Amino acid sequence: xxxxxxxxxxxxxxxxxxxxxxxxxxxxxxxxxxxxxxxxxxxxxxxxxxxxxxxxxxxxxxxxxxxxxxxxxxxxxxxxxxxxxxxxxxxxxxxxxxxxxxxxxxxxxxxxxxxxxxxxxxxxxxxxxxxxxxxxxxxxxxxxxxxxxxxxxxxxxxxxxxxxxxxxxxxxxxxxxxxxxxxxxxxxxxxxxxxxxxxxxxxxxxxxxxxxxxxxxxxxxxxxxxxxxxxxxxxxxxxxxxxxxxxxxxxxxxxxxxxxxxxxxxxxxxxxxxxxxxxxxxxxxxxxxxxxxxxxxxxxxxxxxxxxxxxxxxxxxxxxxxxxxxxxxxxxxxxxxxxxxxxxxxxxxxxxxxxxxxxxxxxxxxxxxxxxxxxxxxxxxxxxxxxxxxxxxxxxxxxxxxxxxxxxxxxxxxxxxxxxxxxxxxxxxxxxxxxx
Amino acid sequence: xxxxxxxxxxxxxxxxxxxxxxxxxxxxxxxxxxxxxxxxxxxxxxxxxxxxxxxxxxxxxxxxxxxxxxxxxxxxxxxxxxxxxxxxxxxxxxxxxxxxxxxxxxxxxxxxxxxxxxxxxxxxxxxxxxxxxxxxxxxxxxxxxxxxxxxxxxxxxxxxxxxxxxxxxxxxxxxxxxxxxxxxxxxxxxxxxxxxxxxxxxxxxxxxxxxxxxxxxxxxxxxxxxxxxxxxxxxxxxxxxxxxxxxxxxxxxxxxxxxxxxxxxxxxxxxxxxxxxxxxxxxxxxxxxxxxxxxxxxxxxxxxxxxxxxxxxxxxxxxxxxxxxxxxxxxxxxxxxxxxxxxxxxxxxxxxxxxxxxxxxxxxxxxxxxxxxxxxxxxxxxxxxxxxxxxxxxxxxxxxxxxxxxxxxxxxxxxxxxxxxxxxxxxxxxxxxxxx
Numbered sequence: 001x002x003x004x005x006x007x008x009x010x011x012x013x014x015x016x017x018x019x020x021x022x023x024x025x026x027x028x029x030x031x032x033x034x035x036x037x038x039x040x041x042x043x044x045x046x047x048x049x050x051x052x053x054x055x056x057x058x059x060x061x062x063x064x065x066x067x068x069x070x071x072x073x074x075x076x077x078x079x080x081x082x083x084x085x086x087x088x089x090x091x092x093x094x095x096x097x098x099x100x101x102x103x104x105x106x107x108x109x110x111x112x113x114x115x116x117x118x119x120x121x122x123x124x125x126x127x128x129x130x131x132x133x134x135x136x137x138x139x140x141x142x143x144x145x146x147x148x149x150x151x152x153x154x155x156x157x158x159x160x161x162x163x164x165x166x167x168x169x170x171x172x173x174x175x176x177x178x179x180x181x182x183x184x185x186x187x188x189x190x191x192x193x194x195x196x197x198x199x200x201x202x203x204x205x206x207x208x209x210x211x212x213x214x215x216x217x218x219x220x221x222x223x224x225x226x227x228x229x230x231x232x233x234x235x236x237x238x239x240x241x242x243x244x245x246x247x248x249x250x251x252x253x254x255x256x257x258x259x260x261x262x263x264x265x266x267x268x269x270x271x272x273x274x275x276x277x278x279x280x281x282x283x284x285x286x287x288x289x290x291x292x293x294x295x296x297x298x299x300x301x302x303x304x305x306x307x308x309x310x311x312x313x314x315x316x317x318x319x320x321x322x323x324x325x326x327x328x329x330x331x332x333x334x335x336x337x338x339x340x341x342x343x344x345x346x347x348x349x350x351x352x353x354x355x356x357x358x359x360x361x362x363x364x365x366x367x368x369x370x371x372x373x374x375x376x377x378x379x380x381x382x383x384x385x386x387x388x389x390x391x392x393x394x395x396x397x398x399x400x401x402x403x404x405x406x407x408x409x410x411x412x413x414x415x416x417x418x419x420x421x422x423x424x425x426x427x428x429x430x431x432x433x434x435x436x
Numbered sequence: 437x438x439x440x441x442x443x444x445x446x447x448x449x450x451x452x453x454x455x456x457x458x459x460x461x462x463x464x465x466x467x468x469x470x471x472x473x474x475x476x477x478x479x480x481x482x483x484x485x486x487x488x489x490x491x492x493x494x495x496x497x498x499x500x501x502x503x504x505x506x507x508x509x510x511x512x513x514x515x516x517x518x519x520x521x522x523x524x525x526x527x528x529x530x531x532x533x534x535x536x537x538x539x540x541x542x543x544x545x546x547x548x549x550x551x552x553x554x555x556x557x558x559x560x561x562x563x564x565x566x567x568x569x570x571x572x573x574x575x576x577x578x579x580x581x582x583x584x585x586x587x588x589x590x591x592x593x594x595x596x597x598x599x600x601x602x603x604x605x606x607x608x609x610x611x612x613x614x615x616x617x618x619x620x621x622x623x624x625x626x627x628x629x630x631x632x633x634x635x636x637x638x639x640x641x642x643x644x645x646x647x648x649x650x651x652x653x654x655x656x657x658x659x660x661x662x663x664x665x666x667x668x669x670x671x672x673x674x675x676x677x678x679x680x681x682x683x684x685x686x687x688x689x690x691x692x693x694x695x696x697x698x699x700x701x702x703x704x705x706x707x708x709x710x711x712x713x714x715x716x717x718x719x720x721x722x723x724x725x726x727x728x729x730x731x732x733x734x735x736x737x738x739x740x741x742x743x744x745x746x747x748x749x750x751x752x753x754x755x756x757x758x759x760x761x762x763x764x765x766x767x768x769x770x771x772x773x774x775x776x777x778x779x780x781x782x783x784x785x786x787x788x789x790x791x792x793x794x795x796x797x798x799x800x801x802x803x804x805x806x807x808x809x810x811x812x813x814x815x816x817x818x819x820x821x822x823x824x825x826x827x828x829x830x831x832x833x834x835x836x837x838x839x840x841x842x843x844x845x846x847x848x849x850x851x852x853x854x855x856x857x858x859x860x861x862x863x864x865x866x867x868x869x870x871x872x
Contacts, residue, residue, distance in 0.1 A: 049671055189610045199632055203638040222823065223823050229798075230802065240812075254622070258522075263603070281595070345600055362604055376680075381670070
């Protein structure tokens with residue numbers, strides 16, 4: 001069960017009483033955070049994404065899971081092999097340790113891994129409940145400078161996931177075709193709150209670690225999805241809007257609120273997203289579509305100024321008519337040439353499968369991605385860090401571990417266990433190596 | 437024009453040749469990042485949100501804008517006073533400097549502010565183009581350890597905003613009522629890519645600064661919305677899904693993909709979001725709605741196991757019927773009592789205005805928010821940091837500055853300019869104090 005264990009490149013040895021074949025596995029990306037060791041005890045999106053960002057900048061991330069997989073191990077999308085494309089995409093480049101977390105000894109092991117000594121360790125990212133065996137106070141008793149970043153649903157500990165939090169934001173009532181009945185909700189497909197919480201948690205972890213470097217003090221950081229959502233609505237002015245305006249924002253279909261933007265069809269049946277928020281974007285769009293005269297006439301008739309985004313929004317139906325006519329008289333290629341020539345802000349609506357192969361620089365031809373084979377049995381474009389540090393070596397995107405692939409390595413190297421101790425834990429069913 | 441300048445609490449003096457009335461203004465929140473000084477030269481959402489996160493943890497953020505406001509200064513929503521609720525919500529607790537950025541001297545001033553000396557300075561967050569007067573290389577010539585975090589549209593420098601990037605992700609074709617025609621896009625209302633990019637940029641800034649502390653080296657970090665979107669789709673398995681499955685995810689309305697979740701109506705006409713991704717969430721839901729017998733009968737009939745989220749998704753239409761009947765026979769209060777008793781994962785769809793006042797712990801009664809008056813002329817619940825550090829003093833949420841409110845303070849304190857020099861810059865129209 002340990003023959004596939006990926007251990008530090010160039011080393012070799014015996015683990016768990018068996019000869020281990022070592023792989024020269026490059027799991028780091030940038031080396032910005034090299035030397036930092038983070039332990040992840042988590043499931044689903046936000047906390048794993050947090051650690052995926054850390055992996056992307058070169059931190060070592062050790063993830064522990066229940067033997068056989070936690071509640072997210074079989075989450076869709078799944079591959080024909082039955083393994084989850086979701087799980088492997090969220091855990092690339094992490095070391096995977098499989099532990100029986102229902103047993104007392106297994107829980108002790110998880111705590112020992114999270115609190116293992118080392119200057120750049122003592123960093124734990126989790127979505128386990130505030131109370132319970134992975135409570136921060138318990139960990140801090142083992143390691144005084146422990147930092148725990150805990151993603152939560154609701155701030156008060158109530159169960160909440162991206163999709164239930166999203167329902168209270170009011171956004172489902174503002175999304176979708178204007179013809180839908182008031183109060184008919186339209187859910188989002190992108191788990192936006194999870195993704196925002198994930199990158200915020202990575203930020204909060206580095207902030208807490210910076211403070212620890214200066215003061216020696218650890219501590220806990222709570223990142224509830226409910227607070228991530230509420231503060232996002234606050235920071236973007238939507239809470240102010242609801243209170244000052246005394247009303248909820250109306251559903252306006254695909255119209256961009258407060259400026260000019262919408263989808264438009266081309267003569268050959270493609271669909272464009274055209275946006276003019278800034279004056280520069282507006283003049284570029286007008287020039288590209290050659291509609292200056294018509295627009296001026298409407299401006300003169302209405303007495304506003306379309307140099308102001310608010311006037312473009314107020315009178316958008318008039319402008320949409322003009323733009324729809326202009327865009328509808330051009331093929332996609334013709335429109336693209338004109339819009340690019342003037343530097344307009346636009347894009348083509350694409351199904352994801354087409355975006356992956358055809359959208360220049362999005363996935364294909366993007367150095368952020370590398371083709372990589374993963375345990376579910378397929379190779380596909382695999383992303384590294386979202387940020388680019390010009391001049392530094394990005395290296396290649398890491399593959400996902402097999403569940404339990406690094407169990408023995410972590411027990412030996414991090415906890416200093418002997419082969420005999422590790423073998424005993426296997427025999428007792430307290431830990432497991434890779435089984436798939 | 438400087439009489440309202442909010443200068444450091446407890447000090448007083450003469451600036452720009454005029455006596456300055458000092459305010460005891462508390463603009464910090466947590467003090468996790470106290471001492472760190474970040475300069476923001478940016479507009480719209482992602483970069484300002486990045487700095488809003490930094491403000492929330494106690495960093496000093498100095499934002500410079502064009503005199504009279506940049507391209508985002510009048511962005512909707514706007515207050516009856518004509519001032520933007522959007523701008524002020526995105527710039528709370530920042531120091532505002534107004535500069536004529538079209539002039540050579542104004543640009544020099546912006547560069548001098550961004551590159552001002554000080555161990556915890558030399559941090560610049562921007563969405564200005566890679567080339568141009570705020571290019572990283574130019575700043576690094578002034579300050580060798582400069583760190584520039586640059587939010588971009590497309591990674592290759594093409595114009596792109598949240599709404600155009602979103603069009604290429606394929607998500608608009610997966611969102612909204614299943615009855616919509618294939619290819620009919622549904623835009624999102626939440627600028628999700630901006631918000632993810634904003635928190636990722638804050639993470640990347642701290643990562644770069646951590647490296648600088650260890651090595652003395654600065655550098656640039658590019659955070660393109662296109663890469664934020666593409667990596668998010670990759671990290672959550674959607675790129676793997678499109679490639680391995682060979683097809684795009686179908687539009688399934690409000691159904692949660694791969695598990696069980698949807699909106700359901702109550703007997704009194706309210707709408708619930710009910711979710712069962714984990715086994716625990718499923719058993720809690722079944723128990724709350726008292727549908728165990730019916731569910732078992734369907735399970736026996738179909739031969740699957742609803743303990744597996746994939747089987748719940750495959751057979752969701754059968755399960756939705758049962759749940760819709762059960763939820764539809766209960767009032768909201770009855771359903772809430774049952775769902776809370778079993779610890780189910782659920783929420784109520786609310787318009788935002790109602791969520792602000794009625795959703796427990798979301799905004800009202802949430803210590804993350806404080807009622808605060810802002811320059812547009814209204815007081816409203818104002819968020820601080822999304823993360824909570826138990827045991828540390830959160831202090832109160834900061835108000836937004838008036839545009840140019842801190843011009844004189846920054847010129848005097850950061851650049852060490854004399855009153856005479858500052859007065860000359862005012863007279864030349866190179867800088868301005870607050871005008872509203």
